[in-house]
Structures are given as structure tokens and as C-alpha cells.
Amino acid sequence: MKFMIDAGHGGKDPGAVGNGLQEKDLTLKLALRIGELLTARGADVRYTRTNDLFLELSDRAKAANAAGVQYFLSVHINAGGGSGFESFTYTGSSGATSAYRNLIHRHVAAEFSKVGLSDRGQKQANLAVLRETKMPAALLEYGFIDNGKDAALLKDSGFLERLAVATANGVAEAFGLQAPQVKEDAVSDWAREAQEWAVAAGISDGTRPKDPVTREEIWTMLYRMRK
Structure with a gap:
């Protein structure tokens, strides 16, 4: 089409x-x-x-x-x-x-x-x-x-x-278009700038963008932000 x-x-x-x-x-x-x-x-x-x-x-x-x-x-x-x-x-x-x-x-x-x-x-x-x-x-x-x-x-x-x-x-x-082909670990365009910031600030390693987050990971990211 x-x-x-x-x-x-x-x-x-x-x-x-x-x-x-x-x-x-x-x-x-x-x-x-x-x-x-x-x-x-x-x-x-x-x-x-x-x-x-x-x-x-x-x-x-x-x-x-x-x-x-x-x-x-x-x-x-x-x-x-x-x-x-x-x-x-x-x-x-x-x-x-x-x-x-x-x-x-x-x-x-x-x-x-x-x-x-x-x-x-x-x-x-x-x-x-x-x-x-x-x-x-x-x-x-x-x-x-x-x-x-x-x-x-x-x-x-x-x-x-x-x-x-x-x-x-x-x-x-x-x-009747096909479903989008999205790589499992692809970062959505709207989240890319935030991901880059989090990595640059040492808050996150930027991997697994589509995975659910655990409480341990939330604690760690908040701790890194506080530091």
C-alpha cells in the first residue's frame, strides 16, 4: 500500500x-x-x-x-x-x-x-x-x-x-496492514532521549528497554540518582 x-x-x-x-x-x-x-x-x-x-x-x-x-x-x-x-x-x-x-x-x-x-x-x-x-x-x-x-x-x-x-x-x-516488525530490544523513539540521559548520568546501563523492572532495579536507580 x-x-x-x-x-x-x-x-x-x-x-x-x-x-x-x-x-x-x-x-x-x-x-x-x-x-x-x-x-x-x-x-x-x-x-x-x-x-x-x-x-x-x-x-x-x-x-x-x-x-x-x-x-x-x-x-x-x-x-x-x-x-x-x-x-x-x-x-x-x-x-x-x-x-x-x-x-x-x-x-x-x-x-x-x-x-x-x-x-x-x-x-x-x-x-x-x-x-x-x-x-x-x-x-x-x-x-x-x-x-x-x-x-x-x-x-x-x-x-x-x-x-x-x-x-x-x-x-x-x-x-489490512501487517503487524509492525519490532526488534525485542529496540528503544521506542519517544524514549530514546531519556535512555541516553539515564546512561550518561550513570543511572542505568540502557539495556533491556522492554523488560519489566524489579524493585531491586528501582532501588538501585534511585540510589544512583541520589548519589
Whole structure:
């Protein structure tokens, strides 16, 4: 399967701004991580941008059409005083477009529900990247950057990771992708910086990242931190 992940905004267009955050930065983090997770499942993932680049909306759609992808997913952060998660397909769309979006929406909305944020629903709109793409497409709005509670979560790398995983799981279910091939001792990307710090500080040797921890190990790590 071939997918196009679109990180909304970029370059001279920051998108929505609020609470010390810019939409263009968050969308890029999410898009790259979603793509990484889908690649681990055997998908061929393309991106409209992989850095802080400005692109016209029509160029995003053209890139997806030219690549002949099976699905286009546009990643955004909302603004306007609301809260929670919502998703969009093009006005009047149905069939596979709706079915794929519904599965993805269910996975992502569940993560918002866990932290007490609203599921604002599955909607339709005449948005350029949905209108001009020739394949099934969806646009996701992951929380409100101008809402304090939403923004606090969007600043949490762990929460962003859960959103990326939920999105990738939804796409995987929609398209029947294989389970990811993960090495048993591989460190998750979201934990790598913490692992490097713990090793450099002499708190942990950095091995067995997926193993459960014993009380003896907790005592030892706390003792090393105290020293």
C-alpha cells in the first residue's frame, strides 16, 4: 500500500498559533511519526513535506495524485475556542472514503476520550486537499491549540506519540496492514532521549528497554540518582 501523509501548513504559514505552540511544528512531528509507524508495517509512505517548507494546497494534492497513492491523510491542529478531536472528508463523499476515515477516527477519538477531551465528530467539508485529491482522503484536527487543556497535552511528547500510534493503527486496520516488525530490544523513539540521559548520568546501563523492572532495579536507580 502507498500512502501520502500531509503535514499541514509550514514555512511562512505557521497555521494556528497559541499557548507557545505553532501548528506547523506539531503537524510535522505527527506526520513523520505516523509515516514511520506505517513504514514499520510494510507501507510505502510519501510525505508532502519533511521539513519547515511552505506548500500551496494545490501542490499537496498534485503530489499525491502524481505519486498514485491509495490514501491521502492531512494532519492539522484546530483553533477557534473549541476542544477535542474531529475529522473531515470531502463534502458528499461516501463508500471507501467514509469507511476508512471512520476507522481512523474511532482509534484517535479514543485517545482523546481517555484524557477527557471531546469527540467532535466525523464531518464533511469542501477543503482543497480533500477536493483535489483523486484518491480517498481525510483531514484530521488533533485538538485546539488555543485551548489551555488541549495545548498542555499537545506539548506532551507522550500524548503526541499515542495520537500517532492510534492514527497508524486506524490506517492499518482500514487497509489490512501487517503487524509492525519490532526488534525485542529496540528503544521506542519517544524514549530514546531519556535512555541516553539515564546512561550518561550513570543511572542505568540502557539495556533491556522492554523488560519489566524489579524493585531491586528501582532501588538501585534511585540510589544512583541520589548519589
